[in-house]
Every structure is written in structure tokens, then in C-alpha cells.
Amino acid sequence: MKALLPLCKTRVAADGGAATLLRAGAMPDAVIGDLDSLPASARAQIPAERIHHIPEQNSTDFDKCLRNIAAPLVYxxxxxxxxxxxxxxxxxxxxxxxxxxxxxxxxxxxxxxxxxxxxxxxxxxxxxxxxxxxxxxxxxxxxxxxxxxxxxxxxxxxxxxxxxxxxxxxxxxxxxxxxxxxxxxxxxxxxxxxxxxxxxxxxxx
The missing domain is CATH 3.40.50.10240 (Thiamin pyrophosphokinase, catalytic domain)
Structure with a gap:
């Protein structure tokens, strides 16, 4: 993941992926998902306005992210x-x-x-x-x-x-x-x- 960070000015975490970003020293610009795997310790470090809760269970957190990101290319x-x-x-x-x-x-x-x-x-x-x-x-x-x-x-x-x-x-x-x-x-x-x-x-x- 660290190799991708310099390529991506905007970092979006799929649910619990926010904890992985934080461990790499990167603050998520957004966290998207049903939030069932986002640790409370990680959530406490992220500004509330950056957390986007999508509770439906008919799609994966990756799908929730991809359909809500507007970018020429997503990594x-x-x-x-x-x-x-x-x-x-x-x-x-x-x-x-x-x-x-x-x-x-x-x-x-x-x-x-x-x-x-x-x-x-x-x-x-x-x-x-x-x-x-x-x-x-x-x-x-x-x-x-x-x-x-x-x-x-x-x-x-x-x-x-x-x-x-x-x-x-x-x-x-x-x-x-x-x-x-x-x-x-x-x-x-x-x-x-x-x-x-x-x-x-x-x-x-």
C-alpha cells in the first residue's frame, strides 16, 4: 500500500481500511462503508465529517466506495x-x-x-x-x-x-x-x- 500513497492525493478507506491507512501515517480523506469493521480507536482519530455510513448490506464496502468516487482512475x-x-x-x-x-x-x-x-x-x-x-x-x-x-x-x-x-x-x-x-x-x-x-x-x- 505504501507504494500507492504517493500516487494518490485523495485517500478513501473502505470501512476498516481506515485503520490500515492510519497505521501507514495517512489520514483518510473519506471513510465509506457499513462501518462494521471500523475500530473505535481508528474512528476516534478521523474527523466525523469524513465518515460516510452506508448501512445497506446488498453491496460490499468496495462497491460502496467505487460507486461514490469520481476520479479518472482509482487504485x-x-x-x-x-x-x-x-x-x-x-x-x-x-x-x-x-x-x-x-x-x-x-x-x-x-x-x-x-x-x-x-x-x-x-x-x-x-x-x-x-x-x-x-x-x-x-x-x-x-x-x-x-x-x-x-x-x-x-x-x-x-x-x-x-x-x-x-x-x-x-x-x-x-x-x-x-x-x-x-x-x-x-x-x-x-x-x-x-x-x-x-x-x-x-x-x-
Missing amino acids: GTGFLDPRIDHQLAALTVLAKRANRRCILAGTEDVMALSPPEITLDLPPGTRFSLYPMGPVRGESEGLRWPLAGLDFAPQHRAGTSNETSVARVSLRFEAPLMLIILPLAQLPALASGLLSAPEAWPARG
Whole structure:
């Protein structure tokens, strides 16, 4: 998380994530969630006007944050490690909020939902994985194994353990359902690609 702090002028905590920010020496600009995991000791350190209680239980704290943040790009940390159920819930939110450009950073990997088109500048031989959150078809240039209009779906075909064959990779997808997964060191390249993408997916209800 400390590596992300300099990149983010505004720091929003998802519920108990506020305690993690405070331990890192950063005061949250906002705390959003149902507040069931925010320690009283942490809450006492945060100005009351920065705490936003959303009590409904039909969405995760990550979803509550992402749908209420207006920013060109959101970085999320603490959602990929260590619990697999929390990871899966976070990936569902990425697909649900496809109009929000967001990167999740873990200890080994970074991931984001691909926009309709994206170009990434990466060293040849970079591990490059794609995982579908539903039925989706795509095209690519610059991958060792091109997508070539193949049909992807969680129960049918994934695109994991691919790699880059040249220094620039271009992707196009027909639906907001494909996750891009890269090594953590490629976070700047993923951020640049998302910010430079010509369009985003439209908001869904």
C-alpha cells in the first residue's frame, strides 16, 4: 500500500481500511462503508465529517466506495489478499462498475477490467493474463498467443499465462467482461494504458 500513497492525493478507506491507512501515517480523506469493521480507536482519530455510513448490506464496502468516487482512475489495495472470497467479490465489483477505471493492486499482481480498447507498453516477454468474467470475444496484437476472435467464458476458455511478444500490446473487446492481470511491476504501464484508452464502457444500472 505504501507504494500507492504517493500516487494518490485523495485517500478513501473502505470501512476498516481506515485503520490500515492510519497505521501507514495517512489520514483518510473519506471513510465509506457499513462501518462494521471500523475500530473505535481508528474512528476516534478521523474527523466525523469524513465518515460516510452506508448501512445497506446488498453491496460490499468496495462497491460502496467505487460507486461514490469520481476520479479518472482509482487504485485499490487490500482487496486481493489474503481471502479468496474477498478477491472474488472485488472482481465482481470491477465488472459491475465497468464505467469506473480502477486498478486493484496485490502483493504479486495488478488487475483491471479492460475498456473497449486499450494499448499497453510492456517489455517483451512480460507475463500477460486475461480472465473473462462472462462470455466475451476479443482481438489482440502483441501477444504470443493472439486472441483471434476466440470466445472466452469462465466455464469455457480463459486467457491466463500468455505473454507479450513485442513492446506494445493492443486489445479490443466486445463486452465489459475481461480482466487484465499483470505483474505488480507493470502497474505504471497499466495505469497509463487505462488513462489513455479512447473510451470507457457506459454506466450500467
